[in-house]
Amino acid sequence: MADVPSDAPEHCPGTQSESAGKVSACQGCPNQSICSSGAARGPDPGIELVRKRLESVKHKILVLSGKGGVGKSTFTSLLARGLAAADSDRNVAILDIDICGPSIPRVMGVLGEQVHQSGSGWSPVYVEDNLSVMSIGFLLSSPDDAIIWRGPKKNGMIRQFLSEVDWGALDYLVIDTPPGTSDEHLSAAQYLLNAGLTGAVILTTPHEVALLDVRKEIDFCRKVSIPVLGVVENMAAFVCPKCKTETAIFPANTGGGSKMAMELGVPFLGSLPLDPRLARSCDEGTNFLTDVQDSPTTVAFNKLLKDVVEACEESRSS
Numbered sequence: 001m002a003d004v005p006s007d008a009p010e011h012c013p014g015t016q017s018e019s020a021g022k023v024s025a026c027q028g029c030p031n032q033s034i035c036s037s038g039a040a041r042g043p044d045p046g047i048e049l050v051r052k053r054l055e056s057v058k059h060k061i062l063v064l065s066g067k068g069g070v071g072k073s074t075f076t077s078l079l080a081r082g083l084a085a086a087d088s089d090r091n092v093a094i095l096d097i098d099i100c101g102p103s104i105p106r107v108m109g110v111l112g113e114q115v116h117q118s119g120s121g122w123s124p125v126y127v128e129d130n131l132s133v134m135s136i137g138f139l140l141s142s143p144d145d146a147i148i149w150r151g152p153k154k155n156g157m158i159r160q161f162l163s164e165v166d167w168g169a170l171d172y173l174v175i176d177t178p179p180g181t182s183d184e185h186l187s188a189a190q191y192l193l194n195a196g197l198t199g200a201v202i203l204t205t206p207h208e209v210a211l212l213d214v215r216k217e218i219d220f221c222r223k224v225s226i227p228v229l230g231v232v233e234n235m236a237a238f239v240c241p242k243c244k245t246e247t248a249i250f251p252a253n254t255g256g257g258s259k260m261a262m263e264l265g266v267p268f269l270g271s272l273p274l275d276p277r278l279a280r281s282c283d284e285g286t287n288f289l290t291d292v293q294d295s296p297t298t299v300a301f302n303k304l305l306k307d308v309v310e311a312c313e314e315s316r317s318s
């Protein structure tokens, strides 16, 4: 093998192998520490592939949250639908890299669709003429398939997703991620930062537990140099459709997302009220923004959308 040094022990896996420096044959080898650090493998060729593929994408937005179930996929779908509806000349796409719980196909109403591969890559599924979707959910034979995948396989999948989807020219690529700061986030950050990531929108709810996790998420963004476009507080309140009384379902005992954003020096993009019609719309895969235009959630979202667009433009010019 070309990547087995002359002083290597018997059964050396090779310096380019994922297991370099990590298997029993490596014990006592003078190259073990350099191999196990990954330095011998040189830069990941995927970084350049992703950069080239995403050259034609103007804004790349990561949607993050510290906790699960706070509304990341819901917000991703609203953001993509809102951006696409505001301007028919604007091309928008969603990439769902929530490998263990891809919910975007359902929320976007394209569950069970097939993706096709051509010479120029995988073709995404079109929801509107200017809105396309790619999700791991389209590729798994069973929803449980990916749950047992280890880090390197997830990393490979994310690299493939970022480098092999034939998006065409896009104005916005909105990327839905799993909750927390896992292998998937590190992989995505590594590839996207080299491809001109616009920034991250961080979702939270007003609960203290969710806010604590959001602090960790902001800390993660700072450590890996992801620009934070802002924090969105979801399920902030419930406005009764009959009497219009507003009730804080999850009381913000410590000031909620806006206070936390101020303390951490990141922009607060706004609050989205809870609306059971939105949950139904996500389950049915319909377009809540056009179907329920009088919802306080639609009104709040439309205002917030302008701020996200502005934050993206500012991040690009800075």
Ligand SMILES: Nc1ncnc2c1ncn2[C@@H]1O[C@H](COP(=O)(O)OP(=O)(O)OP(=O)(O)O)[C@@H](O)[C@H]1O
Pocket: 065, 067, 068, 069, 070, 071, 072, 073, 074, 075, 098, 101, 103, 177, 178, 179, 234, 235, 272, 273, 274, 275, 276, 277, 278, 279, 280, 282, 283, 297
């Ligand atoms: N503002 C809202 N009003 C009513 N229901 C909402 C709202 N936001 C989200 N939901 C509902 O809450 C549930 C969780 O939302 P969603 O799946 O978007 O969360 P998530 O953060 O992406 O979850 P996961 O961690 O599984 O990826 C869904 O049933 C969704 O329809």
